[in-house]
Amino acid sequence: MYIYINGKVLAKEEAKISPYDHGFMYGLGAFETFRTYNGFPYLIDEHMGRLHEALKELNIDAELNTDHVIEVVQTLLQKNKLENAYFRLNVSAGNGDIGLQTQPYENPAVILFTKPLPNQLPSAKELIVLNTVRNTPEGKQRLKSHHYLNSILGKRELKDPVGQEGIFLSEQGFISEGTVSNLFWFKDETLFTPGLSTGILNGITRKWVLNASKKLNIPFETGNYKINELHDADEVFLTNSIQELVPVNRFEQKQFPGTNGQFFQKLKAKYKEDTNNRRRTI
Numbered sequence: 001m002y003i004y005i006n007g008k009v010l011a012k013e014e015a016k017i018s019p020y021d022h023g024f025m026y027g028l029g030a031f032e033t034f035r036t037y038n039g040f041p042y043l044i045d046e047h048m049g050r051l052h053e054a055l056k057e058l059n060i061d062a063e064l065n066t067d068h069v070i071e072v073v074q075t076l077l078q079k080n081k082l083e084n085a086y087f088r089l090n091v092s093a094g095n096g097d098i099g100l101q102t103q104p105y106e107n108p109a110v111i112l113f114t115k116p117l118p119n120q121l122p123s124a125k126e127l128i129v130l131n132t133v134r135n136t137p138e139g140k141q142r143l144k145s146h147h148y149l150n151s152i153l154g155k156r157e158l159k160d161p162v163g164q165e166g167i168f169l170s171e172q173g174f175i176s177e178g179t180v181s182n183l184f185w186f187k188d189e190t191l192f193t194p195g196l197s198t199g200i201l202n203g204i205t206r207k208w209v210l211n212a213s214k215k216l217n218i219p220f221e222t223g224n225y226k227i228n229e230l231h232d233a234d235e236v237f238l239t240n241s242i243q244e245l246v247p248v249n250r251f252e253q254k255q256f257p258g259t260n261g262q263f264f265q266k267l268k269a270k271y272k273e274d275t276n277n278r279r280r281t282i
Contacts, residue, residue, distance in 0.1 A: 002079040004072050004112035009079060017109050022101065023092025027146040029108075030054035031090040034204075034241050035117060037275040041073050041087065043241075045281045046204045051089065054143040060093050060105045069112070076114045086242055088113040092146075117242070124249040124258035126164045127236060129227060130154045134168030134176040134199060142201045154179045165238055165246075170198050174224040181240045182206040185233035186263045191220035192233075198224060204282075205239040211282045212270045218263065235261035245271055 005015045023029030032047040041047075048066045055062050069089065077085060089112050093105040135150045137143070150168075158164045158179075165178045177183060177200040184193045184206075191213055194200055213220045230236060236248035236256050245268050249258035259265075 001115065002076060003114060004076060004110075006110055009072075009075060012113075015111070017092065017111075018095050020095045020097075021092050021109055022094065022096045022105065023109065023146055025096075025098070026093075026100065028058050028060065028093035028105070029091060029146045030058060030060075030143055031088055031146075032144060032204075033086070033088045035086055036073060036077065036084045038278060039074060039077055039083065040278045041070060042275055043204055043208065043279065043282060044070060046207065047089070047241075050144065050202070050204065051091065054145060055091055055108075057139055057141075057143060058093065058105075058145070059102075060091060060108050062091050062108045062110065064089075064091070064110065072112055073114075076112065080114060082114070082116060084117060085114045086117050121243050122162060122246055124247045125238065126160075127230070127248045127251040128158060128164050128166045129252075130157050130166040130168050130179075132157065132166075132168065134170050136171065136199050141196070142199055144201060151179045165248075169227065172224075173226060174198050175227060175229065176200050177203075178238055181238040181243070181246070184209060184237050184239065185230060186235040186261070187229070187233050189219070189263075191218055191263070192225065192229065193220070193222050194225060195222040203239060203241070205241050205244065208271070208274075208282050209239060209245070209267060212267060212274075216266060216270060218266075235263055237261070237264050237267075244268075 001012045002009055003012050032051045034041050034047050092109040094107040094109050132154045154166045158166050167178055168176045170176050175194050176198040182203040196202055230251055238246045247258045247261055247264045248256050
């Protein structure tokens with residue numbers, strides 16, 4: 001498998017970074033995961049915008065050109081003989097001395113990883129409430145950064161990581177997000193999702209769902225919700241950029257319609273329409 005690292009396309013076995021990279025030493029780095037449809041990275045402008053916001057907060061001086069990223073994506077598809085693929089664009093702080101640095105990082109390491117998409121994405125998942133509490137963001141908002149221990153601890157609780165997704169509660173007991181997903185539910189023809197005040201990642205597919213709901217005239221609310229909201233829901237589904245929209249078919253003792261959910265089917269059809277149109281932005 002070939003990847004891109006600091007301006008070069010290399011076999012993944014040849015790729016190297018320094019042990020003095022502060023992304024390795026102190027976790028100073030951010031990334032975006034996305035996938036291609038018809039050879040084009042979907043919602044790439046949204047991903048790049050969120051990445052640049054994270055780099056600014058991390059004090060990493062890097063302005064990545066979106067058109068160049070698209071070119072590299074298509075180069076990697078060709079080199080790896082893939083029609084479509086999973087991509088992770090990673091920006092690590094770069095080399096520094098041992099010790100905490102407050103000056104900007106001016107020579108970051110830029111890596112574009114790729115791998116084949118899963119042969120089959122889950123059609124529906126069971127939802128599990130995790131014992132692990134969702135940690136609060138280390139800064140003013142949650143970044144898609146190198147700090148992933150909280151999600152790893154949560155995923156360890158799942159007996160079936162493919163067929164299940166775990167949901168974190170915040171320290172205040174509010175529903176937040178999954179180990180690798182955002183959460184939505186329908187009740188009385190209204191869509192609900194936890195607000196950013198719960199410390200969740202503002203997922204790109206989450207933002208797509210909220211914008212699509214406006215276009216489809218589906219009323220929605222965001223806020224702080226307790227777990228009983230899920231018990232009372234009519235439909236529940238999860239989102240992330242690789243698995244798209246995944247319905248929940250079971251939560252504790254309650255069965256949900258899963259792929260047969262009326263609202264889920266409406267949003268899923270809209271998502272398929274947008275990906276077929278190769279949309280760059282929401």
